[in-house]
Amino acid sequence: MASEVNGILVAAHELKAPLSLMRQLALNMQCTEDTNTQDRLCNQLVNVSERALLQVNDLTKIARLEDGLFAMEPVSVRGICETVARDVGSLFGFDRKALAIEYKNRQRLVVANSELLYSVIYNFCTNAMHYSANNTTSLMTVSDENEHIRVNVRDYGPTLPISIWRDLNQGNLKQPTHISMRPGSSGLGLYIASQFAGYMHATLGAVRHRDGTSFFVELPVSGQACLF
């Protein structure tokens, strides 16, 4: 019961920021008569609401993981990375930041669920966007690691506290954890990513840098031939 209440509190806390931002954007739209400003605010409103909806959607998916409703299949990792990069590109742009992708992999297919993998990488990217310093470029790298493919997202923000880094790398992230060096973070995105990675038998981890953090997910390579 206590952990359920904690989970609800964390989700409520995480949704408070986009909701109050959406309210401010809407109120400012009402106050301004300049149509260019109205269009820009409207665009931002749509983007913030979509991001919040995706997070709510992810939370409902966690509850459905036990039912095994998410089929594992050969998935093009590059395709998913490119879709995520396209979807978060405008969000990075609002913040005067950028996201680059670098492919170092020969293998193209992994065994995963495309919806869940999308969410894992999306969470890494929005995290990088939020905590990176202005005018920096976060880097998404896709590389081969023996029989796995690693998707790594490097950000340039505060580094991850050792305790969370240890829990994450040992697979012990059992509930959302407030990340003290990353203000406003409840760790919900990381928790969602760890739950989805666990379902897909993927490995989730982080690398601490002095000027930021890399979050990665390693997925088993699919034996199916890739035709593209």
Place this chain on the structure above:
Amino acid sequence: MVKVFIIEDDVMMAECLELATLNGLRQLQSSYPDKLATDNYTTYTISKFTNIFDATQAINQSLPDLIILDILLSGPDGFSLLNELMTYNDTAAIPIIVVSSLDLNQQNLAHYGVVRVFRKEIMTPLQLSSAVQEILANA
């Protein structure tokens, strides 16, 4: 020329604060033209910062007339700036509006030069623009 600094790490929220501040300054300009009109061209500037380091650097170069400050920032938080500002004679006199998602009491922060506290969840742009107008009119 009146200078307002906005310190907020969320770029979209910073733009919302900027728009409200701009409205406040325009109202001030029409109500008290002598407060702003030091030349015929520029009467006010609004500068936005996403972290304490950049803001501190700018404050050292030129003192603002008003600071609008978020508390939960990436890196050092808003309290560290409040502590820094109160230790110098010139910066201690700068009025500060705190805009935060934290439940803060203005009276508890008054000794830092905080003259208003707004909660992001319930604040309206009109409240902020009125506060900007009122504080700068009485400065």
